[in-house]
Amino acid sequence: MEQFRMCELEFKGEALTKDWARIDLTAELSCGDVTQKVKGFYAGDGVYKVRFLPEVSGEWRYRVTGCITAEGTVAVAPAGKESRGLVRAEEYHFRSQDGRLFYPFGTTIYALMHQEDELVKTTFESLREAPFNKVRFCVFPKSYDYNHNEPPVFAFEKNEDGSWDVNRPCIAFWDRLDAVIKGLESMDIQGDLILFHSYDRWGFAKMSQEENLIYLDYLMRRVSAMPNLWWSLANEYDLMLQNISLTDWEEIECFVADHDPYHHLLSNHNCFKVWDYSRPNVTHVSIQTKMLTRVSEWRKKYKKPVIVDECCYEGTVQRFWGSISGREMTNRFWRVVTTGGYCTHGETFMDWENEILWWARGGKLKGESPKRIAFLRDIVESLPGPIEPVDPMISSLVNATPEEREEMMKNAPEQFAGFINAMLRLGDELKMFASVEFEYQGRCGEDAYLTFYDLRTCEFDEMMLPEDKTYRIELIDTWEMTRETLVEKASGKTQIRLPAREGLAVLATRID
Amino acid sequence: MEQFRMCELEFKGEALTKDWARIDLTAELSCGDVTQKVKGFYAGDGVYKVRFLPEVSGEWRYRVTGCITAEGTVAVAPAGKESRGLVRAEEYHFRSQDGRLFYPFGTTIYALMHQEDELVKTTFESLREAPFNKVRFCVFPKSYDYNHNEPPVFAFEKNEDGSWDVNRPCIAFWDRLDAVIKGLESMDIQGDLILFHSYDRWGFAKMSQEENLIYLDYLMRRVSAMPNLWWSLANEYDLMLQNISLTDWEEIECFVADHDPYHHLLSNHNCFKVWDYSRPNVTHVSIQTKMLTRVSEWRKKYKKPVIVDECCYEGTVQRFWGSISGREMTNRFWRVVTTGGYCTHGETFMDWENEILWWARGGKLKGESPKRIAFLRDIVESLPGPIEPVDPMISSLVNATPEEREEMMKNAPEQFAGFINAMLRLGDELKMFASVEFEYQGRCGEDAYLTFYDLRTCEFDEMMLPEDKTYRIELIDTWEMTRETLVEKASGKTQIRLPAREGLAVLATRID
Structure with a gap:
């Protein structure tokens, strides 16, 4: 048994x-000052x-009561190099218990576990080669296109009448x-486990709330000690909402949070209206959206990490x-990541023969984006820290309070003040306007x-770097996956030449 | 002298x-029942x-009074084949006085007339080969990047003090x-004449309102009899707005409308907040925007033709x-045009040596979009009529009244009703949401x-054509500029196969 790995008695x-x-x-369970109280489950036969997750190493004592009575000790070895422990939210980003920052680069395989063994095996082989460290997948099977x-x-x-008996979980399934x-x-991938969804023909989406909670109770007993799990309520x-009301959803959220001794990451995913990410149980924003200019806004609003967990496939x-x-998938990753968020991939190549689409069933990756996402991940992981967004002026204006707006006006040069005044005349339209007048910048x-630079095909630009520090400026082609040095040593206002095509990025890294 | 051509005494x-x-x-002036009253101008020396514009042919009588006294007749021949007369707004589209529909495909050369003769000549040579039938250009010179x-x-x-004397128009300029x-x-191109703008270092943007109106008075006397002119107030x-208040702008709008005996098309162009296009003098929407999903919304709101007169260059x-x-320029044209609007081009290729950028000064076209715009124009002009938008469901929902929304709910199948309900929970966000969940369709x-299909790389789709009519379905590659027949004869629900790349369009044309 090993620290940060699930232990099983x-x-x-x-x-x-x-x-x-x-x-x-x-x-x-206890080890030194650390104590845990967990529930056991019936595993058949x-x-x-x-199951428990030792967050410290050493000798753990356990005392089991209820339908089984037992006590004893287990020796838990210190974590191996690859064990990161649980991933936790830390302000706008994520960090594993071993101290490493965790930058999620997710993919989506909704019905991953509802496929024949051979296909699951192929999927795992694909994941081993892929750049993804998080997989969104469902407990319940999926019925959809x-x-x-x-x-x-x-x-x-x-039951005899054909209905599901949540009091008798099918052991083979679990x-x-x-x-x-x-x-x-085993591949250091986080499982973003989706607890409910509506694409159903078997009845799992129409269970009563009582049944929902019984199902969750068994689920929590079984899997919450696994270190690489995140809860995605839906x-x-x-x-x-016809079947699970907002109040029911809140109860589900609290139930999961209360029955999880380890406080795994927890969020909820929308089709249209986002979940209220400001709720205390929610650790991060898990949003479906194509409004990729709003990452910074949501960070500010919820003060939590933002993952765009669906933005088309x-x-x-x-x-x-x-x-x-x-x-376009690659561009969407870059848009989100350069403004301080995280993005999730999916793949839906039409397969006329077998209907095996990665996004639902897994199999082999066919797309052009995964290796570009790998390239982006390498860059992000080599940065001196996580990326914070640099808002364009108009977005700052949208998010500013009336007082802050007045302040911006006062400090602006004359011509600029005219611009701000003109923008403010947009009133309610300002936010929508800011979503199309956007530049993707982070630091x-x-x-x-x-x-x-996204779709911009500039031939030159000007960087405003700090005067008192020195940077190397690199040109990145996000599609060709190349990096080349544009300026060896730059400080202050620096002109750069660009090759006038789409999909470029520029990175200035401090070298002094 | 000829009908639909400016006549000069x-x-x-x-x-x-x-x-x-x-x-x-x-x-x-009079010819049969038609009478006109116009003002003359001083032309120097x-x-x-x-000047007047005869909208009918025949013998025109004139009687001149004031500082010149004269009377007589002029014979005005019927319009030649190429003379279209004035372009008028007709519901959501445009039609020339000769009865032909006019589909504007504009370009932008702000400082067209403020260049040396040689450059103007080159510009005209370019325009002769280009697909553009409208040019936006300014009366006043431009000072900007x-x-x-x-x-x-x-x-x-x-004046002796260096200030401008609007009472003494410079004849060479006019x-x-x-x-x-x-x-x-002579090239059958409409001049979308911009009367004011802010990019100025000479003082034209800071004239008093009295001076503005004197300038406009002379301008109207001189050019309003020209058939191919549109007024773009700015x-x-x-x-x-620091110099010309909203009230001043309204006065300018009314002054132009009142002093134009021919009622040329008239609009006003925004940076941020749009002009109030519902004002009676305004004939069409002339909008700067990147929100290209909103053409249909503006059509509905203003009940006038919509021209996206700036959407980046x-x-x-x-x-x-x-x-x-x-x-991307090509895509923007297609987005606007397939949803019942019109779009305007511009070109800003960096010219390190001469600073001659088409968008400001003219010269030669260098871009890849003009020939694609020509291809689109050919298609549009070959259609059986002007394009009306087919709104995606979510956009229809945005624009619906509460009663219409209830109606939509009532008529929707159960699963659909759930979707609508979920969408409506977006509240104020619905409009912004609809702007990214969009499909570009017209009829x-x-x-x-x-x-x-824009960025969509579909391998197939389903068209819902009327059951009782027959259509030929063509695949259009908007970038490669190819058209090929997908289905010779189609009716009702029809499956089509697509080549799974960006920039595709599909056109079903009735053949029965």
Whole structure:
């Protein structure tokens, strides 16, 4: 057993045949000053398990009570080099328990675990080569365009009338979920586990709230000790409001938070209206949006990290959400990342023969964006720190209070004041206007400045660097994946020449 | 003299040396039932002119009074084939007096007339080969980035103290303006004449309102009889509000409308906040915007034709407004045109040696978009009628009244109703949301359906054509400028295969 890895205690007991979702089984664990209280679960065939996640190494004592009684100790070795522990939100970014910053570069495979073994294996082989360190996937199977196959197993046993019996979780299903999460962990990938969604033909989207909570109770007992898990309450929670009211959603959010001894990252994902990310249980923004100019606004509003967890997928299907080019997917990553957010990939290449689309079922990656996302990830991970957005003037104006606006006016040169005045006449339209008059710029304090030129085909630009520091300025071609030095040593106002094509970025890194 | 061409009566009189902007010179003209009353102007060297535009052919009688007294007749021949007469707004589109629909495909050469003759000549040669039938250009010279040259002549003579004397228009300047407008007319190009703008170092942007009106008085006398003129009160009126208040602007608008016997098209152009296009004098929307999803909304709001008269320029300069690719410029045209609007081009290729950028000074076109715009213009002009937008569902929802929304809900299938409900939860954000969840579709009644796929790289789609009519479906590559038949005969719901790349359009034209 090892620090930051899930530990499992196994006991033999009575084989259960009626209800086994919410058995009476509790463990108290301690190591030095650290104590934990967790619930155990029934794992089938008379096997009972208690799982816990040791956040410190050393000798852990446990005392199990309830339908099993046991006590003892386990030796937990210090974390290996690859174990990062839980990922935590830290202001606008993420950091693992081992102290490393974690920059999420996610992908989406909704029905990952509902495929035949062979396909899951292929998916894992693809992930091993891919740049993604987070996968969004669902507990429940998906029924939607290009998602018509039956899953090999379901989450619950059935009643005689064909309805699901949430009190009898299907052990084979949950073993499968374990295996998928552990498989991701072995590749250092976070599982962004989606607990509910509406694309359903089996009835999982229409369970009663009581059933929802029984299901979650068993889920938390089983998987919450896994280090690489995030909770995504839903994919598009707002499409389920007929069945799960806003109050029910809040109850679900609190239930998950209360039953998770480790406080995994937790968020909720929208189709239209975003979840209220200011709620205390919510650790980060997980937003579906194409309004990629608003990352900085949401950071300011919620004071949490922002992940654009859906912004269309690279592919060729009919719908607008699944038919952007690899180039556009790459651009969207750059837009989000250079303004201090994080972005999530998906792939929907039409597969006329097998209907195996990455975004739903996994398989092989076909797109042009993954290697560009890898290139971006390398750059981000080599920066001196996480990226903070540099807002264009008009966006600053949108987000400013009336007092701050007056201040901006007072300090502006005459011609500028005229501009600000004219902008303010836009009133309610100002925000929409700012969304199209936008430039993508970020910085790491005064250590690095990163501009993404997006569709702009400039032949030159001017950088305003601090006068008293020295920088190397590099030209980045985000599509060709090249970096070349433009200026060896630059300070203050610096002219740069650019090759007048789309998809360029410029990075100034401090070298003194 | 010819119908739909400016006619000019010339008289000799006293040479004026003091004021000659607002001389007492009026002409009453008639031909059958048609009568006109126009003002004449002083043309220098003791020459007085009266200009009028005969909208009918036949024998015209004139009676001139004031500082010149004269009467007589002139024979006006019927219009030649190329004379279209004035272009008028007709609901959401434009039609010339000769009965032909006029689809504006404009370009921008702000300081066209303030260049040396050689450059103006080159510009005209370029225009002769270009697809543009409207040019936006300014009366006053421009002082801005890449516009530093002095113009050959100015609009007024100077006072001894160096200030402009609007009462003494500089005849050489106004002759030059005449020549430029006539030059455009000879190529069947509309002159969208910009009366004021803020990019000025000579003082024209800071004249008093009294001076503004004297200037306009002389201008109207001289050029309003020219058939190919449109009035654009300003380029970016809202950047001049420190000097020309909103009330002054309204006075200018009314003055121009009142002093124009022919009711040329009239609009005003914004930097940020749009002019109130619902005002009765305004004939069409002339908007600067990058929000190209909103054409249909503005059509509905103002019930007038919509021209996006600035949406960034194809080029390579530093600023975002002058650094889009030819591909993006082409896309912007398609976005606007397929949703029932019209779009205006501009070109800002950096010219390190001469600072001659098309958008300001003219010269030669260098971009990749003009020939694609020509391709689009050919398609538009070959359609059975002007394009009306087909709004995506979410946009329809934005523009609907509460009653219409309820109606939409009532008529929607169950699953759809859930979507609408979820969308409506967006509240104020709905409009902004609709601007990114957009599809570009237009139609000519039931005679043609045009979809622009923009960035979508679909491999297939489904068209919903009327069941009882037959169509040929063509695939258009807007960049490669190719058209190929996808389906020879189609009715009702029709599957189409697409080549999965950006910049595609599909046109279904009725063939039965």
